[in-house]
Amino acid sequence: MPNVLIAYASRTGNTRKMAELIAEGVRYAGQGAVVRSIHEIKDEKALTGYDGYAFGSPTHHRNMIGGVKQFLFLVEKAGLAGKVGGAFCSYTHSGEAGPMIFDTMRQVFEMDMLDPGPLNLTEDLLETSEGIEACRQYGRALGEKLAR
Numbered sequence: 001m002p003n004v005l006i007a008y009a010s011r012t013g014n015t016r017k018m019a020e021l022i023a024e025g026v027r028y029a030g031q032g033a034v035v036r037s038i039h040e041i042k043d044e045k046a047l048t049g050y051d052g053y054a055f056g057s058p059t060h061h062r063n064m065i066g067g068v069k070q071f072l073f074l075v076e077k078a079g080l081a082g083k084v085g086g087a088f089c090s091y092t093h094s095g096e097a098g099p100m101i102f103d104t105m106r107q108v109f110e111m112d113m114l115d116p117g118p119l120n121l122t123e124d125l126l127e128t129s130e131g132i133e134a135c136r137q138y139g140r141a142l143g144e145k146l147a148r
């Protein structure tokens with residue numbers, strides 16, 4: 001069964017919650033999903049063997065958080081060109097991390113990115129059924145893209 005790796009950074013839990021909900025959507029689409037903190041991924045070998053990837057970060061200071069920048073150097077070494085990808089971000093007012101990660105995955109790593117672009121949710125929206133469903137839908141879209 002194809003598997004999706006959902007890797008996130010999270011300081012106060014919002015981005016982690018998004019990762020777990022995205023995994024539910026992937027599984028709903030009949031695919032396997034593995035959720036990992038970026039801190040559990042020590043080298044590029046831990047990134048191989050998956051068919052799809054979603055990477056997430058909160059926005060801090062209008063950017064992805066520091067650890068995610070280092071993590072993306074591991075992703076570069078892993079060589080994920082052509083793999084299905086998505087990106088997600090929790091934020092309060094500007095939300096730059098999602099588009100930054102998404103663009104890097106598409107333009108630099110040449111991954112096959114989801115058409116809707118990154119999933120960016122304010123932390124307030126994540127408290128609502130609408131926000132929860134948006135995460136599940138994003139995961140479902142990832143799983144369905146893999147099945148095609």
Ligand SMILES: Cc1cc2nc3c(=O)[nH]c(=O)nc-3n(C[C@H](O)[C@H](O)[C@H](O)COP(=O)(O)O)c2cc1C
Nearest residue numbers: 010011012013014015058061062091092093094095
């Ligand atoms: C030091 C700091 C800087 C932040 N900077 C931004 C920012 O530039 N833009 C934004 O939209 N949110 C910003 N936020 C809000 C976080 O992105 C938001 O609280 C997010 O939900 C945290 O995700 P987490 O629970 O996964 O850590 C900032 C939060 C902190 C603590």
